[in-house]
Amino acid sequence: MVLPRPAARPRLEGDRAREVLDVTLDVLAEVGYDRLTIDLVAARARAGKATLYRRWTCKADLVADALASLEGRTAAPDTGSLLGDLRALIEEKHGFDAAHMKIACGVSTAMATDPDLRRAVQERLVAPRRAMMRDVLAAGLARGEVDEDVDLDLISSVVPAMMIFWTMAEGFDSACAMAPKIVEQVLIPALRPRSR
Secondary structure (H helix, E strand, O other): OOOOOOOOOOOOOHHHHHHHHHHHHHHHHHHHHHHOOHHHHHHHHOOOHHHHHHHOOOHHHHHHHHHHOOOOOOOOOOOOOHHHHHHHHHHOOOOOOHHHHHHHHHHHHHHOOOHHHHHHHHHHHHHHHHHHHHHHHHHHHHOOOOOOOOOHHHHHHHHHHHHHHHHHHHOHHHHHHHHHHHHHHHHHHHHOOOOO
16 A cells, blocks of 8 residues: 655745745844854744755855845846946845845855855855846947946956945945945946047
8 A cells, every 4th residue: 555645845935935034134133144043043933944944955045045135126227328227236225224234244254254155145146246237237338338348247246346345344324325426436437438
């Protein structure tokens, strides 16, 4: 006699997954990355540990997904101009506010000693954001707004690095205020086609 296989338990999806990610951000703000555990998040979210481990194999993946959940945009803006696209991209704060940026800065410190966290943040947050910036620059290049000698990959990495540094050095509000100036006074002049 063959016994029926037990039904697979559903994966954590939709609103319930969003709740767990929100709880993760709250726990991060409270105890920091080093003291955060999946067990603690599961208890606060009133979810089974096994359920969380089926979705996130380690806390690094959970934390990276929580931070990535603050990103609102999934595709590069297309305003028809390089300046418009860059403004839309760099000025958009998504779900980030000063409290979330403080969490992100704490996580960035932990990345220096945790290779799993560095990998997870790179995959879920940094690489998609760089790719979006590169798409904006490539569209500007195709429209003739970017010099053909500009290293698109380099610029795609430099801008986020500038914003993170400014946030850590001067604070979130100051970084947000500087974003338009960075676009207009640094980025656009650096990208502009040079006369041959």
